[in-house]
Amino acid sequence: MLIDTHAHVNFNAYKSDADEVIRRSLNDEVWMINVGTSYRTSKKAVEIAEKYEKGIYAAVGLHPIHLDTGLVKIKNDPAELPSATHEAGAEEIIIRARGESFAYDKYRELAKSKKVVAIGETGFDYYYRPKTKRKLEIFKEKQRLGLCQQLNLAKELNLPVIFHCRMAHQDLIEVLNLQLTTYNLQLKGVMHCFVGSLEQLQRYLEMGFYIGFDGIIFKKIEGIDFEEIIKNTPLDKILIETDCPYLTPPISVNQHLNQQESAGMLRNEPIFVKYIAERIAKIKGLNFEEIAKITTENAKRLFNI
Numbered sequence: 001m002l003i004d005t006h007a008h009v010n011f012n013a014y015k016s017d018a019d020e021v022i023r024r025s026l027n028d029e030v031w032m033i034n035v036g037t038s039y040r041t042s043k044k045a046v047e048i049a050e051k052y053e054k055g056i057y058a059a060v061g062l063h064p065i066h067l068d069t070g071l072v073k074i075k076n077d078p079a080e081l082p083s084a085t086h087e088a089g090a091e092e093i094i095i096r097a098r099g100e101s102f103a104y105d106k107y108r109e110l111a112k113s114k115k116v117v118a119i120g121e122t123g124f125d126y127y128y129r130p131k132t133k134r135k136l137e138i139f140k141e142k143q144r145l146g147l148c149q150q151l152n153l154a155k156e157l158n159l160p161v162i163f164h165c166r167m168a169h170q171d172l173i174e175v176l177n178l179q180l181t182t183y184n185l186q187l188k189g190v191m192h193c194f195v196g197s198l199e200q201l202q203r204y205l206e207m208g209f210y211i212g213f214d215g216i217i218f219k220k221i222e223g224i225d226f227e228e229i230i231k232n233t234p235l236d237k238i239l240i241e242t243d244c245p246y247l248t249p250p251i252s253v254n255q256h257l258n259q260q261e262s263a264g265m266l267r268n269e270p271i272f273v274k275y276i277a278e279r280i281a282k283i284k285g286l287n288f289e290e291i292a293k294i295t296t297e298n299a300k301r302l303f304n305i
């Protein structure tokens with residue numbers, strides 16, 4: 001069996017066939033954690049998990065791009081959330097979503113479900129950012145605050161954290177280091193979809209975090225050598241994930257059961273997590289069964305499932 005530790009079957013991309021996708025996955029012995037990115041998708045992840053007796057779990061959290069900083073325009077991805085309001089006069093469907101501030105009590109209430117195994121995804125995302133130096137500082141500070149509130153919730157509920165980090169490792173490492181050393185906070189978690197340097201990888205490993213790999217390892221990203229990163233990540237710290245509907249592994253395209261397009265790309269789904277396991281097995285010089293067993297044990301250990 002395999003565990004897709006980062007899926008989004010709670011997203012709008014699966015609006016019409018989420019149950020089918022899940023059944024297909026369970027038949028293939030692939031369990032999953034559906035990860036929330038806003039209150040709405042977190043709630044949906046919990047509702048889905050509660051429908052199944054076994055194998056389907058949820059994480060609840062507020063993704064930094066959905067955090068209302070008042071400083072950048074937030075555009076909804078229709079694969080994530082259904083259209084809310086169309087901008088008047090706009091020809092294409094560009095939806096301006098309202099950002100959220102982190103409603104601690106509401107998320108805590110959701111996290112009471114036994115199916116909730118983590119807080120997240122939370123972290124930093126500096127991809128869309130304000131241009132002026134002063135606004136950028138406030139923007140970063142607001143994301144830091146959103147993250148710290150969620151770290152507090154994780155601590156209160158004794159849950160691991162699923163971290164999202166884009167173009168911001170320095171700041172995330174600083175926050176986590178401060179939490180772990182100065183405040184002595186017991187933090188467990190995973191760096192989902194890790195894209196960073198070997199040095200940054202080392203810092204996260206030293207702090208005890210797991211590293212999540214998905215379809216991005218098949219991409220060419222300047223300055224990033226995924227093979228080296230995987231070689232340098234100890235086996236007992238590797239988690240596999242899809243981040244579906246995004247990051248479809250290229251190898252799965254020919255075998256795609258359901259040629260559904262979502263936001264102009266071939267929709268990924270949890271069953272394709274096997275391609276991530278295959279690739280990691282090859283890099284680590286192990287067979288598929290060994291990687292499947294190790295990564296499943298890792299996921300069960302971190303998420304207490």
Ligand SMILES: [Zn+2]
Nearest residue numbers: 006035121243
């Ligand atoms: Zn995600």
